[in-house]
Amino acid sequence: MSKTVLIVHAHPDPASLTAQLAASARDVLRGVGHEVIQSDLYAMGWKAVYDERDFPRRRDASRLSFVDESGHAFRTGTQPDDIRTEQAKLLAADAVVFQFPLWWFGMPAIMKGWIERVFAYGLAYGHRGAGNTHRYGEGGLAGKRAMLSVTTGGPADDYAARGINGQLDELLFPITHGTLFYPGMEVLPTHAVHGAGRIDGAGMDAARAALAARLRGLFSDAPIPYRAQNGGDYPGRHLLADDIAPGVTGLRAHLAV
Amino acid sequence: MSKTVLIVHAHPDPASLTAQLAASARDVLRGVGHEVIQSDLYAMGWKAVYDERDFPRRRDASRLSFVDESGHAFRTGTQPDDIRTEQAKLLAADAVVFQFPLWWFGMPAIMKGWIERVFAYGLAYGHRGAGNTHRYGEGGLAGKRAMLSVTTGGPADDYAARGINGQLDELLFPITHGTLFYPGMEVLPTHAVHGAGRIDGAGMDAARAALAARLRGLFSDAPIPYRAQNGGDYPGRHLLADDIAPGVTGLRAHLAV
Secondary structure: OOOEEEEEEOOOOOOOHHHHHHHHHHHHHHHOOOEEEEEEHHHHOOOOOOOHHHOOOOOOOOOOOHHHHHHHHHHHOOOOHHHHHHHHHHHHOOEEEEEEEOEOOEOOHHHHHHHHHHOOEOOOEOHHHOOOOOOOOOOOOOOOEEEEEEEOOOOHHHHOOOEOOOOHHHHOHHHHHHHHHOOOOEEOOOEEEOOHHHOOHHHHHHHHHHHHHHHHOOOOOOOOOEOOHHHOOOOOOOEOOOOOOOOOOOHHHHEOO | OOOEEEEEEOOOOOOOHHHHHHHHHHHHHHHOOOEEEEEEHHHHOOOOOOOHHHOOOOOOOOOOOHHHHHHHHHHHOOOOHHHHHHHHHHHHOOEEEEEEEOEOOEOOHHHHHHHHHHOOEOOOEOHHHOOOOOOOOOOOOOOOEEEEEEEOOOOHHHHOOOEOOOOHHHHOHHHHHHHHHOOOOEEOOOEEEOOHHHOOHHHHHHHHHHHHHHHHOOOOOOOOOEOOHHHOOOOOOOEOOOOOOOOOOOHHHHEOO
């Protein structure tokens, strides 16, 4: 069945690996009958900095609480047009693919700023105005899928389970778990192309093919098995129950494996 | 002995908890005789987006490689003035304190963009133009200390070893290890104030006192015991040796404990 996929990507050079993979992803997804919408953040001149200009009609002009003003602006329909447009694209999407170069082990600032401004209170957090009652596995983006598709300068070994940079899926946990699973999205394992700085023509073909293979599983592959807040593993909504993954600490404790 | 401390902070409201803690940190550090320099990113109107405007004299105008152009601009002294000014402040500092609200489990985009633009190739990576030869424990910022001082909306439990958000020090590993230890800084354990949205006058006093206590140890407390790349634990510079923390995987494997 035809689905709608939003591709958000961040590199200013149309000839970059990021731009080429985003274009390739678009073609592959259209080729299997999906509708594709895109947010090419550099080309759009996306405003990265989240600030008072994003709240033209303040709830409280005397102090700037981003949480309060975000909720107020979202609820009252007073957000700037660029934010509303991106939220509409996000809400229209059945899946979102984020294509970006890993810079200092995270998203480029322009993409982080897309998250901060588009993921409003009432939409991506504070679901139903109920604070943290609904999060991690349910929320305003439930029913959608997400996948990170990253390029790195270093070799794959550096991101392996005992690689010097740290294991890639743990480095990206703040995004996959804390940003995408938080509002209820099902998040697929991250797709990575390593050694991006030295890629040649054959490497490019291989990178396109590998991404295409992942995209063909976008709506069928198993998501990362993060634990839902309200699924029983966190009885008070904050801490894992003692009998769930007993003795396990850190990020991996939140994987139901 | 008197030292120089750079405080980088990110919140647009001068009355915010972030701004108040940054001001309090400045006063405490000056009170013990240190020189304090500041980068109030919102007040400076810091350009968050890393793009072609940061390379006014391109090495290669036909394609934009950030690594290549960053190295070229840094080496040839052709970086924009705002980047050069921040690099001079960074190089003058014996320690850097980053004060920010945790947004989607990371730095606000404006601060991420400070890292991306200021941490140039040849300064913070690609030390001595030698790619990854010198990193993690040595590099262009060796001899300096760093500390993250964050505020979070949620309760401390959410960030505990078995808290639903994930353990705070693992969430921040991409910054503490991947961004600050990478160019050689000694990184102190992160300082956090939780429940920032509902803080009252007494809570504010407690928050100031707790930060002051940490700042008094800025040059004496033990840093996080991350493993140096060239200290013997990573014989080929990429993977942990089999006999180091045998069987341990993920971020924690890089702690010498």
